[in-house]
Every structure is written in C-alpha cells, then in structure tokens.
Amino acid sequence: MLLEVKDLHAGIDGKEILKGLNLQVRKGEVHAIMGPNGSGKSTLSKVLAGHPSYEVISGEVLYEGKNLLDLEPDERAREGVFMAFQYPVEVPGVSNSQFLRLAYNQKMLHHGLEELDPLEFNDYLKEKAKVVDMDPQFFKRSVNEGFSGGEKKRNEILQMAVLEPKLAILDETDSGLDIDALRIVAEGVNTLRSPDNAIILVTHYQRLLNFIVPDMVHVLANGRIVKEGGKDLALELEEKGYDWVKGAASSK
Amino acid sequence: METQFTEQFKEFLRSETDPVLRRLRExxxxxFAGAGFPTVKDEDWKYTNVAPLVSGQWSVARSVGQSQVVPDRDIDLVKRFETARNGFAALNMAFAAFKVIRIAKDTSVPEPIELLFATDEQVAIFPHILVIAEAGSKAILIESYASTAKSFTNAAVQIIVEDNANLTHYRVQRESSEAFHVGTTEVSLGRGSLYDSTNINLGGALSRHDIDVKFTAEGGEAFVDGLYMVGGTQHADTHSIIDHTVPNCTSHQTYKGVLNDSARGVFNGKVFVRENAHGTDAQQSNKNLLLSNDARVDTKPQLEIFNDDVKCSHGATVGQLEEEELFYLLTRGLPDSLARNLLTYGFAEAIIRKIGIDSIRTSLDEAVLNRLNVKLEV
Known part of the structure; x- marks a missing residue:
C-alpha cells in the first residue's frame, strides 16, 4: 500500500472540513477524487502535501507504511509526494531550469544519489519536456511568470516529470484549461503513469476523466467519501449531478 | 557654528578662482554653519540619526582642482539646487566637485554615460553633477558608488530633462558596510520628456537618498523605482518627492525593501498633485520584507492631491513572505531556508531586472544571491 488514509479529520481556522475520510491507494493506480465545492477535496490535497494552515484533528495518514503527517512539506516532497497546484506560484528572477535543477538535486541529495550539473541537467530536462510538448524557451523564463493558465499547468506536469514522484496529487489541474491544453496535460499525465507510481486526480468535473481514465472514483461530500466505484461512477455523477451524492451524504 | 569643516573650508576656498562659484560656496x-547637520528632531530625519557620521573625523578630498569650471550658461542651473534643504546639501555645495554633462539636442548617446565614485578611509567627497539632457536627446546615465572603507560620500546630482528628451538613470549605491553615504537627486522634467530611474541601495553603514522629481511642463512621464536591501546594523533611508505641478503627467513609483538582522529601513514618499495638475496619473507603492524579528522599517507613503481630475494610488506593505508562495517551493522539495531565500531574491530581482545593462544587472543579482547564500547556476 502506497497511501493509507484512516479516519482523517482535518480542517482550517478551527473549522472541521474532513470528517472521517478513508482512502487506500496502491502503486500503479489512478484515483479520482470528485465532489462539489466545499466538499473537502482541496483540503485533502493540502493536508497530504503538508500545508501549514491546515490542521489534522485526528486520524492517520500512512505513506509507504510511515506516518506522513510527521514530515515537513519539503521532506514529503523529497520522499516522493508531489502536488500540482491549481494556482501555481510565480518565482521572478529564477528560471525554470534553475528552479527545477535545485528541486531535482535536493531530491538526489536526500537519497544519496549524484546531483546533476547544469549541462547534464539540461539534457535531462529536454528529454522530460517532451512529455508535455514544452518549448525549451520556457526553461529560461522565470518560473510561471507571464505564463498563461495552460502553460502554468503544463509546467506543473513538467515538474512532475522531472521529480518523478511516487505519489502525485493533481489539484484541479483541469480548471481553466481549454480542450487543447487539457489534452496535452492529460497526455503528459498518461505518459507518466506507471506501475511504480500512483496518481490522485482531484477534480470537480468529469471532463478530465475522459482523458485520464481512473482505476477508482471516490465521491466526496461534506468531508467524507460517500460513494466509490470504477470509472463509470464519474459518468453517472455527471449525469445525475452532485445533488445525488449530497443526498447520500445526509442520509448516512 | 565651528565644526571640523570650518578650517578645511577656509583652505579649500583658497583654490577656488571663479568669483561666482566662490560666492556660491561661501x-x-x-x-551649513547656521543649520548644522540634521538631527532626529527634524521631521525629515526623524528615523535617521546621523550622529555616528557627525562624530567621525573626515578630511575633505583636496582642492577644487577636481572640480570642473562650470560654464557660465550652467551657473544658473547649479544655483537652482536646493542648498537650504538640509546641512548635507549645503555642505555639498560648499565643497562641491562640479561636473557638467550636457547631452546635445536630438542626440542619442549609444553607450551609457558612467560615473563611478569611491573614496578612502576617513575621506569625505562631495561630487556635484549637473546633467542636462537637451531637447529630443536620449541617453543612459549610470551613477555608481563603491567606496571600500569607512568613508563619507555626500553627493548631489541635478538632472534637467528637456522637452521630449529621454533619460534612463541607474543609481547603484554599493558602498562598504562601514561607509556613510548621503545623496540628493533633483530632477526637472520638460514637456513630453521621459525619466526612468532605478535606485539600488545595498551598501553603507548609514545611507540616505533624497530624490525629488518635478514636472515642469505637460506630458512628462517618470519612473522612480528602487530597492534597499540591508542587513547587519545597516540603515537605509529614502525620501522622495514627486511633484505634479502641471497637467497630464504620469509618475510610477515602486520601492522595495529587504531588511535582515537588525537593519533598519526608512521610506518616505510624497506625491503632490497641485491645483491645476488635472489629468495626473500617479502610482506609488512601497513593499517591505522583514527577514528577522529585529529588522525594522518605517514607511510613509503620502499623497497630497489638490485636484479632482486625477488617477492616483498609493500603498505600503511590511511583512514576511507569502505563505502560499513558500508552500509551493516546499512542495518541490526545497528546504525551508532555500525556499525563503529564493523568494526573497525574486522579490528584489523584480526591481533589479529593470536595469538594462547586463553587466550591472548580473553583478547585482549575484550580490543579492550571495547575501542570501543561494547558488543559482545557469
């Protein structure tokens, strides 16, 4: 088991948002977490990545059998947890390639592996950029600065390709993307999908799941998973709307 | 008032042969003798105590031999300098080493005009530069300060940008962290002129920069941007005045401060929009990052508007790095200190990048990265 979330209660600013969430993710699997606004999707992503504003009230999160919640966000990252942001941050003055090499080498250092010098890294980066069809011009530009919404999301997937996480959480990666950008991002994710990693897609809409087919769909409402199933559940949800599961949440 | 400068001035004056300049100096x-150096009781010097400078022993760099004879036609321009603004301005004029730079009408100067000032331990210098960008001209002026010891620089730069002229001005203060630096920049802008300045302050034990920009005819545009980045016990003070006295001019001001250890920063920015200055567009912002609990900044953006038909905004912030930005970098596996330093670099770099001369920009980037202990190889 790569990730095991057990009866997780968590929230922000003293407000409980996740109210007993359970989730199991194995290597090689793609899980979709769906749910209406305010259901706790984003809280789950942030708690897994270690956002300091969110507090865990009770419950357990095991990653490769170890307590994930004990680790700082940067330690989680170096251990192979990655989160693609809904709103990636701009880092002026630091080029994409400089930033990615810093991040990559921190991971290498952590695992006692050899760091790459700028030339070696550049070759590595060029190879990875093919995953999201990214022009090497983007390597020289400051991280996310002046990038369009689609370019930012592609850049997130490029970072994922470079850092090769074991667990990637894509937080509303589909939001604000036109269909072409969505296709490129989805193809990138599909290329990175492997028996050695797992992907959690957090999304409001079924649309993304036409391109990245999940093994499991979990529907979140009011801080709990109220429905689980295979890929068809997403279609059913699309058809019936979230009121369908909201009903399930209150009847539980 | 008798000071260590009284005797030195008598001697200095002997070598001034030009009667007009002699009178001006006297x-x-x-x-200066009447006013003395400003003290914290003066409103404009409330947060900047110059006592350590005043108590230092300074020998004035020798003779007016270093000073250029000011052409007759420029004397009146020199006289416009606000000698009475404070004791430093008066002292500058008394000991001024003049230099006049005139950029001929409708000329575009291909290479930047570079001025570099540095002085020795316990030596005081008083450069006074007059720059006239004649109508329709275009040039880049680089003004750098780079003393390496406990020295005292008291500089004045007067800039006249005539009608439709375009002057880009980079002022880079990288004095030793023991040095005292006081500088005054007075800018006057003609019709349809453009003045774009970037003021970088990294050095000095104590530094103070006054920059006054005045629009004298319609259609002028000014960028008055700056960065002060100080640590240790450094003190950096910027006072600026942007004066919209005429209609339809535009000013943009972005100043950023990064303060570490027990360093202290001061930003005081006044923007005046006078009664008949309709159609003014004035924007001002001052953002500060405090990297330590002992660092401090006193910021006071002031907007005084005497006309309704204007577009103005101003604001100041003092704070730490944005949590969301920091979190993003952490989730990429960068350790906390590296993540913070990268973001701080980005904050400062947003001003440095304005500098269009690669060698200067790169060297400033490196200086900032060094201070933050970050190695960024390309």
Whole structure:
C-alpha cells in the first residue's frame, strides 16, 4: 500500500472540513477524487502535501507504511509526494531550469544519489519536456511568470516529470484549461503513469476523466467519501449531478 | 557654528578662482554653519540619526582642482539646487566637485554615460553633477558608488530633462558596510520628456537618498523605482518627492525593501498633485520584507492631491513572505531556508531586472544571491 488514509479529520481556522475520510491507494493506480465545492477535496490535497494552515484533528495518514503527517512539506516532497497546484506560484528572477535543477538535486541529495550539473541537467530536462510538448524557451523564463493558465499547468506536469514522484496529487489541474491544453496535460499525465507510481486526480468535473481514465472514483461530500466505484461512477455523477451524492451524504 | 569643516573650508576656498562659484560656496557654507547637520528632531530625519557620521573625523578630498569650471550658461542651473534643504546639501555645495554633462539636442548617446565614485578611509567627497539632457536627446546615465572603507560620500546630482528628451538613470549605491553615504537627486522634467530611474541601495553603514522629481511642463512621464536591501546594523533611508505641478503627467513609483538582522529601513514618499495638475496619473507603492524579528522599517507613503481630475494610488506593505508562495517551493522539495531565500531574491530581482545593462544587472543579482547564500547556476 502506497497511501493509507484512516479516519482523517482535518480542517482550517478551527473549522472541521474532513470528517472521517478513508482512502487506500496502491502503486500503479489512478484515483479520482470528485465532489462539489466545499466538499473537502482541496483540503485533502493540502493536508497530504503538508500545508501549514491546515490542521489534522485526528486520524492517520500512512505513506509507504510511515506516518506522513510527521514530515515537513519539503521532506514529503523529497520522499516522493508531489502536488500540482491549481494556482501555481510565480518565482521572478529564477528560471525554470534553475528552479527545477535545485528541486531535482535536493531530491538526489536526500537519497544519496549524484546531483546533476547544469549541462547534464539540461539534457535531462529536454528529454522530460517532451512529455508535455514544452518549448525549451520556457526553461529560461522565470518560473510561471507571464505564463498563461495552460502553460502554468503544463509546467506543473513538467515538474512532475522531472521529480518523478511516487505519489502525485493533481489539484484541479483541469480548471481553466481549454480542450487543447487539457489534452496535452492529460497526455503528459498518461505518459507518466506507471506501475511504480500512483496518481490522485482531484477534480470537480468529469471532463478530465475522459482523458485520464481512473482505476477508482471516490465521491466526496461534506468531508467524507460517500460513494466509490470504477470509472463509470464519474459518468453517472455527471449525469445525475452532485445533488445525488449530497443526498447520500445526509442520509448516512 | 565651528565644526571640523570650518578650517578645511577656509583652505579649500583658497583654490577656488571663479568669483561666482566662490560666492556660491561661501553662502552655502554659511547655510551649513547656521543649520548644522540634521538631527532626529527634524521631521525629515526623524528615523535617521546621523550622529555616528557627525562624530567621525573626515578630511575633505583636496582642492577644487577636481572640480570642473562650470560654464557660465550652467551657473544658473547649479544655483537652482536646493542648498537650504538640509546641512548635507549645503555642505555639498560648499565643497562641491562640479561636473557638467550636457547631452546635445536630438542626440542619442549609444553607450551609457558612467560615473563611478569611491573614496578612502576617513575621506569625505562631495561630487556635484549637473546633467542636462537637451531637447529630443536620449541617453543612459549610470551613477555608481563603491567606496571600500569607512568613508563619507555626500553627493548631489541635478538632472534637467528637456522637452521630449529621454533619460534612463541607474543609481547603484554599493558602498562598504562601514561607509556613510548621503545623496540628493533633483530632477526637472520638460514637456513630453521621459525619466526612468532605478535606485539600488545595498551598501553603507548609514545611507540616505533624497530624490525629488518635478514636472515642469505637460506630458512628462517618470519612473522612480528602487530597492534597499540591508542587513547587519545597516540603515537605509529614502525620501522622495514627486511633484505634479502641471497637467497630464504620469509618475510610477515602486520601492522595495529587504531588511535582515537588525537593519533598519526608512521610506518616505510624497506625491503632490497641485491645483491645476488635472489629468495626473500617479502610482506609488512601497513593499517591505522583514527577514528577522529585529529588522525594522518605517514607511510613509503620502499623497497630497489638490485636484479632482486625477488617477492616483498609493500603498505600503511590511511583512514576511507569502505563505502560499513558500508552500509551493516546499512542495518541490526545497528546504525551508532555500525556499525563503529564493523568494526573497525574486522579490528584489523584480526591481533589479529593470536595469538594462547586463553587466550591472548580473553583478547585482549575484550580490543579492550571495547575501542570501543561494547558488543559482545557469
């Protein structure tokens, strides 16, 4: 088991948002977490990545059998947890390639592996950029600065390709993307999908799941998973709307 | 008032042969003798105590031999300098080493005009530069300060940008962290002119920069941007005045401060929009990052508007790095200190990048990265 979330209660600013969430993710699997606004999707992503504003009230999160919640966000990252942001941050003055090499080498250092010098890294980066069809011009530009919404999301997937996480959480990666950008991002994710990693897609809409087919769909409402199933559940949800599961949440 | 400068001035004056300049110097020194150095009781010097400078022993760099003879036609321009603004301005005029730079009408100067100032331990210098960008001209002016010891630089730069002229001005203060630096920049803008300045302050034990920009005819545009980045016990003070006295001019001001250890920063920015200055567009912002609990900044953006038909905004912030930005970098596996330093670099770099001369920009980037202990190889 790569990730095991057990009866997780968590929230922000003293407000409980996740109210007993359970989730199991194995290597090689793609899980979709769906749910209406305010259901706790984003809280789950942030708690897994270690956002300091969110507090865990009770419950357990095991990653490769170890307590994930004990680790700082940067330690989680170096251990192979990655989160693609809904709103990636701009880092002026630091080029994409400089930033990615810093991040990559921190991971290498952590695992006692050899760091790459700028030339070696550049070759590595060029190879990875093919995953999201990214022009090497983007390597020289400051991280996310002046990038369009689609370019930012592609850049997130490029970072994922470079850092090769074991667990990637894509937080509303589909939001604000036109269909072409969505296709490129989805193809990138599909290329990175492997028996050695797992992907959690957090999304409001079924649309993304036409391109990245999940093994499991979990529907979140009011801080709990109220429905689980295979890929068809997403279609059913699309058809019936979230009121369908909201009903399930209150009847539980 | 007798000071360590009284005797030095008498001697200095002996070598001034030009009667007009001689008179100008005498009057200025009398102003200085009367006013003395400013103290924290003066509103404009409330947060900047110059006592350590005043108590230092300074020998004035020798003779007016270093000073250029000011052409007759430029004397009146020199006289416009506000000698009475404070004791430093008066002292500058008394000991001024003049240099006049005139950029001929409709000329575009291909290479930047570079001025570099540095002085020795316990030596005081008083450069006074007059720059006239004649109508329709275009040039880049680089003004750098780079003393390496406990020295005292008291500089004045007067800039006249005539009608439709375009002057880009980079002022880079990288004095030693023991040095004292006081500088005054007075800018006057003509019709349809453009003045774009970037003021970088990294050095000095104590530094103070006054920059006044005045629009004298319609259609002028000014960028008055700056960065002060200080640590240790450094103190950096910027006072600026942007004066919209005429209609339809535009000013943009972005100043950023990064303060570490027990360093202290001061930003005081006044924007005046006078009664008949309709159609003014004035924007001002001052953002500060405090990297330590002992660092401090006193910021006071002031907007005084005497006309309704204007577009103005101003604001100041003092704070730490944005949590969301920090979190993003952490989730990429960068350790906390590296993540913070990268973001701080980005904050400062947003001003440095304005500098269009690669060698200067790169060297400033490196200086900032060094201070933050970050290695960024390309």
């Amino acid at each position: 009057v200025a020194f009398a102003v």
